[in-house]
Ligand SMILES: Nc1ncnc2c1ncn2[C@@H]1O[C@H](COP(=O)(O)OP(=O)(O)OP(=O)(O)O)[C@@H](O)[C@H]1O
């Protein structure tokens with residue numbers, strides 16, 4: 001019978017954790033690193049003994065491993081050469097520990113790996129070109145007065161490819177991709193959200209080239225509600241300071257912030273002024289719609305389809321890229337169900353047997369799409385679109 005070692009291991013973990021905390025208190029970075037790694041090692045052993053809590057132990061172990069890398073890395077405490085005002089009166093050790101915690105949080109939760117490439121995006125040629133140019137300029141040798149954009153605002157109706165564009169920018173550049181939803185940082189880290197933002201840009205500088213994608217930036221605006229919380233006010237102020245900060249003179253250090261919103265009219269001057277480039281990401285036109293249909297039916301035979309007719313209908317119905325993707329999926333499912341009527345019965349087969357079978361397919365036909373059109377409804381009206389167009393005319397560019 002295996003011996004249960006979880007008791008002694010737990011005691012060893014507690015001891016190592018205490019020693020880690022002592023080391024942090026004393027500012028002994030080397031020892032703190034060692035102890036953090038020890039904690040991780042013990043947790044990994046515990047994971048072996050405790051099948052039931054395995055995942056949770058491994059997750060904790062990873063946290064300690066990240067922490068061991070973060071210990072002792074200090075925030076650059078100067079902005080434009082002046083020392084930064086310390087906002088809290090916490091003892092230095094405690095503050096250091098707190099910073100390490102935030103940096104670990106950033107590395108664990110906000111860095112995403114992006115595999116999206118430019119060719120996965122239909123239409124939006126101008127936006128793609130602008131982002132590519134920005135990326136290229138940042139990498140080229142150039143006179144000091146020529147600087148790439150630090151921030152680009154993407155605005156437009158839901159589902160038009162804003163998030164996709166940011167992922168493609170990061171994916172094609174192999175940049176570190178930080179994906180941040182302003183509202184969720186606020187709700188999760190309420191009072192500390194400003195610190196999360198400065199830790200975020202600090203890690204972004206270290207990991208450059210970096211793309212910071214700030215989604216739902218409108219949730220930080222002061223315009224929408226008079227009683228905007230102190231926390232979001234501070235978070236916004238920190239973000240604006242980061243966007244104002246000096247451009248790194250080193251030529252290959254791209255840190256591009258792409259912000260996205262569905263409600264650009266809610267943004268106030270403070271935010272807008274940091275994003276001189278504001279790009280309208282509109283609903284797909286016919287040509288773009290065709291491209292998006294092609295992208296979403298890759299690997300299937302579409303020679304029998306009248307793509308022009310499908311594209312035209314989807315433009316008429318004010319479909320977004322997301323609606324088009326759903327349309328294609330629905331059409332594909334219509335075909336699959338027709339060709340494999342007993343699909344649900346196969347659910348009883350063991351997985352290994354299923355792996356040996358293949359799905360029957362046939363070329364997509366117009367009737368698959370006709371059915372699908374009935375199911376996909378755009379939430380937008382002409383009036384909504386006019387509002388975006390008007391804002392784009394007045395403030396875009
Ligand atoms: N231009 C496009 N080309 C290819 N696919 C697209 C395009 N636009 C949208 N899609 C599809 O729709 C999905 C949703 O798009 P995305 O998340 O980028 O929209 P969004 O503009 O960020 O929307 P939201 O404002 O709701 O966040 C994508 O994952 C993609 O499958």
Ligand SMILES: [Mg+2]
Nearest residue numbers: 162163215260
């Ligand atoms: Mg999005």
